[in-house]
Amino acid sequence: MCNLFLKKIIVMTSLKPLLDPSFLLIISVIYYFFKPKNVNSFFGYRTQKSTKNINTWNLANSISSKLLLIYSICIFVVSAILLIVNKEKYIYSTFIISFLCFVAFLIFYVEKKLSKM
Numbered sequence: 001m002c003n004l005f006l007k008k009i010i011v012m013t014s015l016k017p018l019l020d021p022s023f024l025l026i027i028s029v030i031y032y033f034f035k036p037k038n039v040n041s042f043f044g045y046r047t048q049k050s051t052k053n054i055n056t057w058n059l060a061n062s063i064s065s066k067l068l069l070i071y072s073i074c075i076f077v078v079s080a081i082l083l084i085v086n087k088e089k090y091i092y093s094t095f096i097i098s099f100l101c102f103v104a105f106l107i108f109y110v111e112k113k114l115s116k117m
Contacts, residue, residue: 017083017091021076024099028072032065047107049114056114063110071102 036044039057044050050060075098079091 018076018079020092020095021072021079025072025076028065028068032069035061035065045110047111047114049111056117059117060110060114063113064106067102067106067109071098075099 036057039051039054044057045060045064047060050056075095078094078098082091082094
């Protein structure tokens with residue numbers, strides 16, 4: 001009984017580096033399927049352009065939710081691969097650096113699309 005408990009703890013500890021990518025994946029799936037319907041100050045892609053009217057709000061949230069879902073799937077797969085090849089020390093730095101690059105790209109891309117509207 002105690003041995004089984006210890007094995008479960010070891011497995012859970014070894015999967016700890018996947019917690020952040022897993023959490024991001026769950027959040028992005030929720031955001032993809034439950035986009036905010038109205039402009040609000042709590043949830044969604046909020047910039048000056050995206051909150052201009054309901055059309056820009058819907059477009060911005062549609063684009064950003066798709067891109068976030070694609071990114072979160074990719075970073076989860078990359079993190080899992082790094083864990084499998086025993087490079088888990090690179091997971092957090094890969095996650096943070098790629099997330100910062102993704103956010104910069106997301107803002108640039110969505111704002112450019114909103115400007116064309």
